[in-house]
Amino acid sequence: MAMAQLRVIFDLDDTLYPERDYAIGGFLSAAAWARETLGVTVRVERMTALLDEGYLGQLFPIVLKEANPNHCADDLKGFMRAYQAQRPVLKLFEDAAVALQSMVGGYSMGLITDGNARSQAAKVEALAIASHFSHIIYTGALGEKRAFHKPHPLSFELMEAALGREGDRFVYIGDNVSKDFVAPNGRGWSSILIDRPETRQTRIHRQQKVAEGGAPQVTLENMTLLVDVLRQL
Ligand SMILES: [Mg+2]
Structure with missing residues (x-):
């Protein structure tokens, strides 16, 4: 036996x-998407600061609204999708x-x-x-x-x-x-x-x-x- x-x-x-590294990689991916697709600047440092303050999923609407107060629901979806679509390192x-x-x-x-x-x-x-x-x-x-x-x-x-x-x-x-x-x-x-x-x-x-x-x-x-x-x- x-x-x-x-x-x-x-x-x-x-x-x-460290999962924080994955999050930051996603922020870079989402920020690049926002720049290329929406023409707005979202700062990765700002997203990382919010993450370190304890915000998780909630930080995406916060920073997108700061970058463009008039964004629509699809913009937020695309922004979050770009986070998910990162190729992690x-x-x-x-x-x-x-x-x-x-x-x-x-x-x-x-x-x-x-x-x-x-x-x-x-x-x-x-x-x-x-x-x-x-x-x-x-x-x-x-x-x-x-x-x-x-x-x-x-x-x-x-x-x-x-x-x-x-x-x-x-x-x-x-x-x-x-x-x-x-x-x-x-x-x-x-x-x-x-x-x-x-x-x-x-x-x-x-x-x-x-x-x-x-x-x-x-x-x-x-x-x-x-x-x-x-x-x-
Ligand atoms: Mg765990």
Whole structure:
């Protein structure tokens, strides 16, 4: 009988790479579209400042209105579409790159990530990490309107079905205490929060509260000691 294994499943945004970099890339793409198509100037610095103040989707109408108070609804749609259509250029967190590299071959790994499935797949491609994972689940592809985004348990059930055999254990590694750990905790997985001090002010979902049942079992400041921690699970 094969030995029971530990399956290591990761979140993507702000766990493996800084999501702020993706947002800024999208701002550049949207600003270029506004300049070329609408003939208006939207400043990327202004969008980034709003992002850092905690605005997410709401910043698009704000900056477009500042650039042109008379813009129409289609302008806003095109502006946001240009954000989505960016071709991302991204880099893994250094500690994540080292950890993933050291785990390839030794661990069976997976990825569960929320968001528009095409955008998330473009991020995976930009980071060149698809080959590290035995199975990738884009929750946005499971149903409409974020129905199966975390904390919904479906993606975790599907991951168990895809990778798990009798006796296997699972661990989920994420950054967002409001949604990442509810389902894995509930299904008997281990849960590890990566809370990098240098990104505490810039993480996209930094203002979230800990969900009921969603407290991580282990908190690490980066992935440098991840493999040692996994050995003790
Ligand atoms: Mg995340």
